[in-house]
Every structure is written in C-alpha cells, then in structure tokens.
Amino acid sequence: MRRLRPRTAGILCACLVLLGAGVFAGVRWAQGWKGSVTLLANWSGEERDQFEENIIEPFERTYRIDVVYQGSSALSQVLAADMVAGNPPDVAVLPSPGELLAYAVDGRLQPLDGLFDAGHYDRIWAPEVTVPGREGRNTYWLPVKTGLKSMVWYSGERPTVESAGDSERWCLGMESGATSGWPGTDWVEDILLQQAGPQVYEKWANGGLDWTHPAVRKAWTTWGKLVGAGQGRAVRALTTGYGEDCAGRRLEHLGSFRAGHWRAAGGDYVHSSEIVPDTGPDAGAWEVSGDLAILLNPTEEARQLIRYLASTGAALPDHSANEAAAPDSAQDATQKEIGDILRGRQEETRCWDASDTMPRAMRDAFQQAVLRFLVEPASLEAQLKKLQKLSVEQSLPVCSRD
Numbered sequence: 001m002r003r004l005r006p007r008t009a010g011i012l013c014a015c016l017v018l019l020g021a022g023v024f025a026g027v028r029w030a031q032g033w034k035g036s037v038t039l040l041a042n043w044s045g046e047e048r049d050q051f052e053e054n055i056i057e058p059f060e061r062t063y064r065i066d067v068v069y070q071g072s073s074a075l076s077q078v079l080a081a082d083m084v085a086g087n088p089p090d091v092a093v094l095p096s097p098g099e100l101l102a103y104a105v106d107g108r109l110q111p112l113d114g115l116f117d118a119g120h121y122d123r124i125w126a127p128e129v130t131v132p133g134r135e136g137r138n139t140y141w142l143p144v145k146t147g148l149k150s151m152v153w154y155s156g157e158r159p160t161v162e163s164a165g166d167s168e169r170w171c172l173g174m175e176s177g178a179t180s181g182w183p184g185t186d187w188v189e190d191i192l193l194q195q196a197g198p199q200v201y202e203k204w205a206n207g208g209l210d211w212t213h214p215a216v217r218k219a220w221t222t223w224g225k226l227v228g229a230g231q232g233r234a235v236r237a238l239t240t241g242y243g244e245d246c247a248g249r250r251l252e253h254l255g256s257f258r259a260g261h262w263r264a265a266g267g268d269y270v271h272s273s274e275i276v277p278d279t280g281p282d283a284g285a286w287e288v289s290g291d292l293a294i295l296l297n298p299t300e301e302a303r304q305l306i307r308y309l310a311s312t313g314a315a316l317p318d319h320s321a322n323e324a325a326a327p328d329s330a331q332d333a334t335q336k337e338i339g340d341i342l343r344g345r346q347e348e349t350r351c352w353d354a355s356d357t358m359p360r361a362m363r364d365a366f367q368q369a370v371l372r373f374l375v376e377p378a379s380l381e382a383q384l385k386k387l388q389k390l391s392v393e394q395s396l397p398v399c400s401r402d
Helices: 006-030 045-063 075-084 097-105 182-196 198-205 214-227 232-239 256-264 300-310 333-342 360-375 377-390
Strands: 035-041 065-071 091-094 142-148 151-154 268-271 286-295 350-352
Touching (some): 035 075, 045 300, 075 091, 091 300, 097 286, 097 360, 142 256, 142 333, 182 198, 182 214, 182 286, 198 350, 214 360, 214 377, 232 360, 256 268, 256 333, 286 300
Parallel strands (some): 035 065, 035 091
Antiparallel strands (some): 091 286, 142 286, 151 268
C-alpha cells in the first residue's frame, strides 16, 4: 500500500476537518439555526465544561445561535494577534479592566448600553467611562463571573499575625504560564490595601501614587518577610504551580476559586487583615476580581449573547455580580457568604485586583518584578524604579464603598 507523504497527509487531514465543519454547519442550518457567534475566553478543563453545559448549550437551544468557543491560557496575546490580523472574535472575556479600557480608547470595543441594565451592577463591575471620539459616557464590559480575594485558607488552628509569620507555613506557587507571578501581585496588592487603606490603594492602582512611595515599599517588604524572599523555598516557588496542592495545616493566600479544595479538606478561611502585620485603621476591605465580557463585532448574534449573559436566568459560573440575581440554592454557607460580599449585600468595601486595573504593560512588568523579588529581595529599589517609569495615570473606579 502506498504511503502518503507528510505534506499530502496534512492537506488531507485539513480538508477532512473543513469538510466535517461544513457538514456540521449544514446540519445546523437545516435544523433552523439562525447564525453563529465566536467567543474567546481562558476557561479550560472542568471550568470550560461547566460553562458549555450551563451557559453555551442553554443559549444555543433557546436562540438557535451556534457559539464557536476558542479557549486560550494566553488570552491577551491571542486577542492582540487577532486584532492585528483584522479577525477578532465577536465576543471576548478578559479579567483586566485596565486592558479593556485601552481597547475602548483605541475604538476597538462596542458600547454595551441598551443590552443590559448597568444599574444592577456596582460601579466597579460595569462602570461608565469616557473615551475620545464618543459622546458621553458608555459601558464597555459586563462581568460574567466574579471572585473574592483577600482570603487566607487554612486547616487546623485559626491563624494569627504571629503564627502566620512563619514562612514555612505558606503554600507558595507562582507558575501560571504566560501570567506567572500573578499570585505575588495579589499578595503585594492585598497587603497594601490592608496596611494603607482603600483610598491609598485606589490612587496607586490608577497611577497616582509612586511605586517608590513608602507605603508601597512597605507592602513589598512585608510580603518578603512573610514568605521568606531570597530563601530556597521562595525561589522554588517560581517553578511551582499556583494551584499545586500542599501539605495539611498550611496557609494559602488565594481567592474564592480555591474554596472547594479547602472545604473538601475540612478547611476554612480568614480575612487577610487577620494575618497581615501593621494593618491600618481602614483594614478589612476585600480585593476582588472578575471575568469581563466585551463586544468586538456588533452582530445581532453577539448582542444576543451579551443580553443572555446579563440575564438573571443565566447559570453563570461561580458568582454573578448581578444584584438582581437570586443566590444559588445549591451553594453551601461559605459560597453564599462569598456571593453576598461580591454583590454588595454586606457592608463591605471591595477593591478590584489592582494589577488587573493597570495597563497591560504595567501589569506584565509587575508580575515579572515579583518573581525577581522572590529570588533577590535586595533588588527591590531598582525594581520599584523600573515600575515607576512605566506608570501612567488613569481614572477607573477601583474601590466601592457601600
């Protein structure tokens, strides 16, 4: 039997894929499907499976619109390349309002006004912003899911400032592919928030407070002492996955997405202000994060997907920021408490993850700086000066005060 050459075999495979896609599309057209929408996000594995089952499939059944999902862990890089190529997805979901603000200013994003009621969301989740070339203020992103940070997970005895001062107790992993270092930025941000308070934090996140300011420098050095920067364990954290399991009776500074893991192990959480040294009078604010949907191609199919994601009937993953949405009856007490904080149903101050509100270049440099600091804490002053050179001022709403 004659064997196909590699090039010939590759072409044949590509043709079969295209043929399969064509047959699939033809079947859907024959069944009365009304169109399609492309969606870019970073969900993979179980998270993607849940999103497809709970969101995409019900949407497709209801509206007869095919959702073509593209997942990538290098989300920012893929979206930027797609835009340069002139072929962006119809809808994308990113976690960084600072990056989205830059796209809005460049005229890349379509306003979402009229597609959902922004009054159902706190100003930090769906703000109105002003961009050059457009009249008035518009909303350009919609929170699809939100997460709570400022959490320290533990099992066994409840941690205190004193007991948390032992660096050997901390689970510490910084590796996360293209975004390695983000767990370290979370640490620095959260410590600054608890020590200096929301007003200082918001000013710094928006580029109005120098990276060399004593309050910022203190946050870095506090973190370094907590986790043992410069020591072998801290250096190994650079190649340790952020979600890698660690021994029992340890401490972990990660967000609400780790709730299932720690609850299954009989663990619980305390607010980070309970273990951060030298907290200020305004300690107790929560750092938060979220995945934000944007509209790049204003097709009717894409607009319908945005409407659906904002509806109270959509079974959004983890926690919805829609204040009109009812709590998930399947959630346990801890999950309901987290959801109440995120939706503002408790009188708590919430502040966006600061690095996510920064421009992309600033955020990436921040992530790299924390990796260098773990290896060589003596380089801190040089790192802060480099970060200051990249700093730019902006005016995003970062903190919400109920």
